[in-house]
Amino acid sequence: xxxxxxxxxxxxxxxxxxxxxxxxxxxxxxxxxxxxxxxxxxxxxxxxxxxxxxxxxxxxxxxxxxxxxxxxxxxxxxxxxxxxxxxxxxxxxxxxxxxxxxxxxxxxxxxxxxxxxxxxxxxxxxxxxxxxxxxxxxxxxxxxxxxxxxxxxxxxxxxxxxxxxxxxxxxxxxxxxxxxxxxxxxxxxxxxxxxxxxxxxxxxxxxxxxxxxxxxx
Numbered sequence: 001x002x003x004x005x006x007x008x009x010x011x012x013x014x015x016x017x018x019x020x021x022x023x024x025x026x027x028x029x030x031x032x033x034x035x036x037x038x039x040x041x042x043x044x045x046x047x048x049x050x051x052x053x054x055x056x057x058x059x060x061x062x063x064x065x066x067x068x069x070x071x072x073x074x075x076x077x078x079x080x081x082x083x084x085x086x087x088x089x090x091x092x093x094x095x096x097x098x099x100x101x102x103x104x105x106x107x108x109x110x111x112x113x114x115x116x117x118x119x120x121x122x123x124x125x126x127x128x129x130x131x132x133x134x135x136x137x138x139x140x141x142x143x144x145x146x147x148x149x150x151x152x153x154x155x156x157x158x159x160x161x162x163x164x165x166x167x168x169x170x171x172x173x174x175x176x177x178x179x180x181x182x183x184x185x186x187x188x189x190x191x192x193x194x195x196x197x198x199x200x201x202x203x204x205x206x207x208x209x210x211x212x213x214x215x216x217x
Contacts, residue, residue: 002027004213005041005052007034008198011159012064016051017197018155019071021214022078027053029213030204038204065095068152079151087146090137091153098157102130106160110167127164131178138180143187150193158188 004020004027006013020027032038032050045052045062053061053070061067072079083091105126112120134157139146145153162185165172173182188194196214204211 002056003030003054004028005030005032005038005045005050005204006201006213007032007050008200010050011163012049013051014159014197015155016053016064016067017213018150018193019068021193021197022150022155023071023075025071025074027213029201029211031201031211033203036203038206040206065099065156068156072152079149083146083151087151087153091151091156094134094137094153095156097130097133098160102127102157102160102164105130106164106167110163124167128175128178131161131164131181135178135180138184140180143184145184150191154184154188158185161185162189 002025004016006017006029008031030038030041032041034050037048041052042048044054044060047062049062051061051064051067053067055061061070105123108115108118108123109120109127112118112123137145142148144150145157161181165185175182199213199215201211201213
């Protein structure tokens with residue numbers, strides 16, 4: 001069984017858990033205390049960030065997008081009807097935009113005290129500018145980004161939009177220029193997908209009983 005090192009609120013770990021959940025891949029879940037990271041995880045992945053996925057054959061994925069792509073390749077039926085070739089290209093562009101530019105500005109807005117001389121409002125407004133780009137791409141008639149089925153772009157960018165909203169929910173809700181972003185995020189937060197990947201796990205310790213993700217009924 002694969003082993004997943006994860007952290008509940010990390011947007012990168014969230015996208016990995018969503019991919020595993022959608023692809024119906026059961027793994028051993030090891031919740032990481034970021035202030036006391038497990039030595040076993042650091043031995044395997046010295047960079048010390050989550051998620052980390054270890055396959056049964058010993059292969060290690062240290063990046064969330066590697067895990068997402070492996071999950072899609074392992075169960076292409078989940079995503080096969082959800083995206084056209086042009087949408088696939090745009091998906092990769094939007095994910096790159098979020099992982100580079102949006103995350104840069106999000107960190108300096110949400111965690112401004114960690115950065116010397118940062119203007120958090122400037123970075124907040126940069127995030128909104130990027131969300132306006134996203135607004136133009138969202139399908140008007142579907143519940144997810146491109147269709148009525150969840151896709152790669154949804155699981156990869158929505159955790160970051162969620163973080164952006166959390167920084168100031170009242171202000172975010174007043175932004176009238178991104179109605180489709182609001183609707184998409186609202187649908188995500190109310191979905192069974194979101195609820196299923198936001199389960200509480202105690203921090204993992206050696207020799208504790210194995211805990212599975214997703215939780216089996």
